[in-house]
Amino acid sequence: MTMTATPSLDGGPSKRIVVIGGGVIGVCAASWLLRDGHAVTIVEPGEIGNGASYGNAGCFNPSSVVPMSMPGNLSKVPGWLLDPLGPLSIRWPYLPTIAPWLIRFVRSGTPEKVAAQAEALGHLLRDSVGVYRPLVANAGAEVLVRQDGHLMVYPTRADFEADALAWKLRRDNGIAFTVIEDGALWQQEPALSRSYRLGVFFPDNGHTINPNRFVGALADAFLRDGGKIIRAAAQGFELEGAALRGVRTDVGLLPCNAAIIATGAHSKRFAQQLGDSIPLDTERGYHIVIPSCENMPRVPIMDTSGKFVATPMEGGLRIAGTVEFAGLDAKPDWKRAHKLLTLGQRLFPGLAMPKTEDAAVWMGFRPSMPDSLPVIGPSRLSADVIYAFGHGHVGMAGGAQTGLLVADLIAGRTPRIPIAAFSPRRFG
Numbered sequence: 001m002t003m004t005a006t007p008s009l010d011g012g013p014s015k016r017i018v019v020i021g022g023g024v025i026g027v028c029a030a031s032w033l034l035r036d037g038h039a040v041t042i043v044e045p046g047e048i049g050n051g052a053s054y055g056n057a058g059c060f061n062p063s064s065v066v067p068m069s070m071p072g073n074l075s076k077v078p079g080w081l082l083d084p085l086g087p088l089s090i091r092w093p094y095l096p097t098i099a100p101w102l103i104r105f106v107r108s109g110t111p112e113k114v115a116a117q118a119e120a121l122g123h124l125l126r127d128s129v130g131v132y133r134p135l136v137a138n139a140g141a142e143v144l145v146r147q148d149g150h151l152m153v154y155p156t157r158a159d160f161e162a163d164a165l166a167w168k169l170r171r172d173n174g175i176a177f178t179v180i181e182d183g184a185l186w187q188q189e190p191a192l193s194r195s196y197r198l199g200v201f202f203p204d205n206g207h208t209i210n211p212n213r214f215v216g217a218l219a220d221a222f223l224r225d226g227g228k229i230i231r232a233a234a235q236g237f238e239l240e241g242a243a244l245r246g247v248r249t250d251v252g253l254l255p256c257n258a259a260i261i262a263t264g265a266h267s268k269r270f271a272q273q274l275g276d277s278i279p280l281d282t283e284r285g286y287h288i289v290i291p292s293c294e295n296m297p298r299v300p301i302m303d304t305s306g307k308f309v310a311t312p313m314e315g316g317l318r319i320a321g322t323v324e325f326a327g328l329d330a331k332p333d334w335k336r337a338h339k340l341l342t343l344g345q346r347l348f349p350g351l352a353m354p355k356t357e358d359a360a361v362w363m364g365f366r367p368s369m370p371d372s373l374p375v376i377g378p379s380r381l382s383a384d385v386i387y388a389f390g391h392g393h394v395g396m397a398g399g400a401q402t403g404l405l406v407a408d409l410i411a412g413r414t415p416r417i418p419i420a421a422f423s424p425r426r427f428g
């Protein structure tokens with residue numbers, strides 16, 4: 001790809017842009033911005049794609065329109081917390097810090113609000129695999145992407161019916177699915193436990209067989225096409241009035257006239273510097289990988305009771321999930337990753353239990369907003385700085401579309417989908 005204009009610090013159609021953060025969101029934003037003819041540099045202190053974008057379940061799911069905070073969830077929390085295999089845990093010393101976030105989370109779970117959130121997510125996640133396609137083709141990364149569908153499984157039809165509102169939200173937002181029961185389900189996924197009697201199949205969902213390699217491939221194409229990646233940690237901004245003059249990093253000032261904050265769960269302090277108080281926190285998640293797994297499922301399977309996903313990946317079967325509130329500094333609790341193995345065996349009774357040392361475990365920081373919606377839009381102090389963070393459980397699915405929205409905002413184009421729901425100012 002060739003650059004179409006010489007970037008100029010005086011502004012003009014082509015800009016000099018620093019993208020802060022090399023996760024899926026930063027790499028996608030940088031890739032689309034480069035295609036628009038800007039001079040783009042990603043600033044990342046670690047390896048590309050080694051944050052939350054490393055160890056997720058890899059799903060590109062348009063069906064993930066259902067917000068995390070749903071009416072009635074609060075009554076389930078005590079049960080989840082008491083169950084040693086439950087999907088939720090809180091490190092109690094972190095409770096005073098997370099309490100305001102939790103209050104907002106609960107308040108965002110009214111029927112009216114979840115309908116609006118699902119509609120916004122519907123726009124963001126629609127045709128997730130298709131929106132990625134130009135980037136994937138340019139990177140020659142087709143081999144890393146599947147679009148074979150996705151299965152959610154329930155023990156009984158009554159469990160499925162208890163989720164009626166979630167299914168209404170999916171239907172209202174045009175998500176295609178089919179319900180399959182008993183024999184038909186077990187025929188489709190022979191390894192599945194017979195304790196799961198109802199499945200819902202989403203034909204349009206996709207996944208990557210290696211999220212880290214996927215983000216890395218997009219970043220390699222970005223470099224090949226003229227983008228730059230600098231290994232550095234951003235620290236702050238040089239502003240002249242509302243005009244951005246540069247991004248301060250631990251290796252010096254990077255002159256630029258636009259910047260994108262794509263630092264995932266680490267974005268709050270940058271927003272604070274730019275005059276925005278944004279209730280971003282982290283839902284820590286874990287995975288465990290069963291290498292050389294026999295009886296792999298054909299497609300990613302979500303266990304709705306355990307709230308985890310088992311995804312067939314190139315390194316084995318990755319079982320990913322759980323939510324732990326403990327902030328960015330506490331050490332991982334590897335027991336939570338190992339519990340995923342027990343849950344995986346409940347889903348697939350034939351699963352051979354690997355030796356602990358053979359199963360790779362991982363913990364990562366979902367960048368989570370209490371209303372399950374990302375923050376995409378300009379900062380308060382400078383319209384030259386665009387936020388693109390807070391994607392919670394759907395950053396992989398929404399990465400390419402978020403990058404396009406960022407490119408629209410930088411170009412001054414009308415965003416291709418409605419973005420008012422993602423406004424940084426929605427919290428007052």
Ligand SMILES: Cc1cc2nc3c(=O)[nH]c(=O)nc-3n(C[C@H](O)[C@H](O)[C@H](O)COP(=O)(O)OP(=O)(O)OC[C@H]3O[C@@H](n4cnc5c(N)ncnc54)[C@H](O)[C@@H]3O)c2cc1C
Binds near residue numbers: 061
């Ligand atoms: C267990 C689990 C399963 C998941 N499954 C799915 C799924 O199946 N589908 C889906 O869509 N989503 C899933 N997610 C969510 C998804 O992983 C995240 O939403 C997504 O990876 C967030 O991407 P990001 O680029 O915003 O953040 P990250 O990938 O965390 O990237 C942020 C980057 O910013 C960098 N950074 C931090 N500070 C600085 C600084 N000062 N200067 C420069 N750079 C900095 C970090 O090093 C990091 O590389 C899952 C998450 C978890 C934890």
